[in-house]
Amino acid sequence: MSEPSQRPVFLKDLHQPSFLKELPSIVVGHLARTSLGERDLELQVLELFDRQAEMLLRCMPEVDRAGVASAAHMLAGSAREIGAWRVADAAAALERAVAENRELASALQTLDCTVVEARLAICAMLRTRLSTERTRSGAPPAQRI
DSSP: OOOOOOSOOOGGGGTTHHHHHHHHHHHHSHHHHHTTTOHHHHHHHHHHHHHHHHHHHHHGGGSOHHHHHHHHHHHHHHHHHHTOHHHHHHHHHHHHHHHTTOOOHHHHHHHHHHHHHHHHHHHHHHHHHHHHHHHHHTOOGGGOO
16 A cells, blocks of 8 residues: 655645635534534544544555545545545545545545645634633733633
């Protein structure tokens, strides 16, 4: 199995608007409906997705093709739960590539990029939430994010 490129990913290479497009999907989309508007639950689920996505992507180069398909399947399901549709589509495409016995490097790289975009969107949302909470609590500006 080919490994995805190990070159670093920089914001300038991500076509910055695309990760910002993911943010509204995650924040006000499917997750908001499934959590019945419970903001704390939404944040917990996003944090879990963030950790799970990192773990699954990290394990993919170390497992066989069946393991890649299984990890991609889990990631696709998790992404759908939070409304990260681009991640879900990329994970499903990787799963199909395994099933069709195709080369995986391109699909792995695409999945990696979409996960980075979603994780950046989650980070931006969590940072905004924390900053808003600190502002409301009256924390001095030096302590704000």
